[in-house]
Amino acid sequence: MVSPDSTTTxxxxxxxxxxxxxxxxPQREVVFNVLLNKRDHPTADEVYARVRHDMPTIxxxxxxxxxxxxxxxxxxxxxNFERGPTxxxxxxxxxxxxxxxxxxATYDIDLPAxxxxxxxxxxxxxxxxxxxxxxxxxxxxxxxx
Amino acid sequence: MVSPDSTTTxxxxxxxxxxxxxxxxPQREVVFNVLLNKRDHPTADEVYARVRHDMPTIxxxxxxxxxxxxxxxxxxxxxNFERGPTxxxxxxxxxxxxxxxxxxATYDIDLPAxxxxxxxxxxxxxxxxxxxxxxxxxxxxxxxx
DNA sequence: CGGTTACTTAGAATAGTTCTAATTCTCAGT
DNA sequence: ACTGAGAATTAGAACTATTCTAAGTAACCG
Numbered sequence: 461m462v463s464p465d466s467t468t469t470x471x472x473x474x475x476x477x478x479x480x481x482x483x484x485x486p487q488r489e490v491v492f493n494v495l496l497n498k499r500d501h502p503t504a505d506e507v508y509a510r511v512r513h514d515m516p517t518i519x520x521x522x523x524x525x526x527x528x529x530x531x532x533x534x535x536x537x538x539x540n541f542e543r544g545p546t547x548x549x550x551x552x553x554x555x556x557x558x559x560x561x562x563x564x565a566t567y568d569i570d571l572p573a574x575x576x577x578x579x580x581x582x583x584x585x586x587x588x589x590x591x592x593x594x595x596x597x598x599x600x601x602x603x604x605x
Numbered sequence: 606m607v608s609p610d611s612t613t614t615x616x617x618x619x620x621x622x623x624x625x626x627x628x629x630x631p632q633r634e635v636v637f638n639v640l641l642n643k644r645d646h647p648t649a650d651e652v653y654a655r656v657r658h659d660m661p662t663i664x665x666x667x668x669x670x671x672x673x674x675x676x677x678x679x680x681x682x683x684x685n686f687e688r689g690p691t692x693x694x695x696x697x698x699x700x701x702x703x704x705x706x707x708x709x710a711t712y713d714i715d716l717p718a719x720x721x722x723x724x725x726x727x728x729x730x731x732x733x734x735x736x737x738x739x740x741x742x743x744x745x746x747x748x749x750x
Numbered sequence: 751c752g753g754t755t756a757c758t759t760a761g762a763a764t765a766g767t768t769c770t771a772a773t774t775c776t777c778a779g780t
Numbered sequence: 781a782c783t784g785a786g787a788a789t790t791a792g793a794a795c796t797a798t799t800c801t802a803a804g805t806a807a808c809c810g
Contacts (some may be wrong), residue, residue: 483788505766524766540686543691545767546687578723591741664761666798690797
């Protein structure tokens with residue numbers, strides 16, 4: 461099964477980085493691929509552990525740098541539920557997060573455009589939102605997600 | 606101008622604490638009042654600085670303990686925008702937060718029940734949300750809030 | 751008033767992240 | 781290929797926010 465991603469994803473990364481005047485490097489590629497391959501909203505430490513399988517010499521500082529860079533280029537979203545480490549998410553479609561309080565797992569919930577409009581409509585005049593983040597907390601039935 | 610709060614607020618605190626089997630203490634009262642008096646979503650450090658005007662001997666650990674206790678009793682909400690210190694908010698009505706990216710200020714946005722219903726309606730079956738948090742980011746015109 | 755439990759305190763410890771300074775890599779122009 | 785300039789990576793130190801620990805203090809119950 462050869463997905464079209466195997467050619468377009470590296471291009472996407474290189475293109476988006478170039479848009480910001482940045483280079484595609486092996487470290488950035490590996491970090492990005494790790495996020496794409498298992499979309500469980502890992503922390504920087506978890507990304508570091510996974511990346512080291514492919515690239516044992518990478519440093520934690522570089523993982524932080526790469527994640528920061530990917531966030532700047534809008535290839536990845538940084539998410540913060542409560543206190544605790546930042547988590548990273550390569551899903552670029554508009555979506556909310558559902559945080560299961562029992563397991564700690566996080567699921568993406570797609571958001572229809574019409575809902576986003578309604579949410580934005582609650583802002584009084586004078587407020588100009590460039591983005592909106594929605595976080596649910598609760599419990600999810602086993603095996604959803 | 607004597608507001609009815611001057612008698613009911615201490616009672617609310619004592620009552621809610623008692624509901625959880627906890628005591629009302631001078632420290633908890635001062636911390637809670639600091640939050641009520643200036644609702645600008647202060648960090649624990651900022652609360653500490655303000656509380657020390659009234660009670661110079663209080664410790665930072667106690668401020669953290671009191672804030673934690675107030676959150677447990679549902680008298681205060683803890684809010685986390687991105688990485689950085691947790692902020693505290695004594696507004697108990699359903700509301701979103703608007704985070705001004707230029708000034709760093711945070712404003713409460715009241716949420717109508719009907720909107721909350723619509724937001725909850727996007728959850729697929731199998732997801733059972735106990736709370737939802739909405740955070741806007743953008744810029745606010747001067748003097749709103 | 752004596753025992754028990756809750757609360758507060760100062761300071762040490764920890765977790766997550768950012769900073770610093772040195773090194774290595776990459777690319778553009780020769 | 782060679783060189784210089786800028787970009788990226790690295791290890792480790794430093795930093796920030798928070799939690800933990802152990803000891804002291806205060807409130808409640810008999």
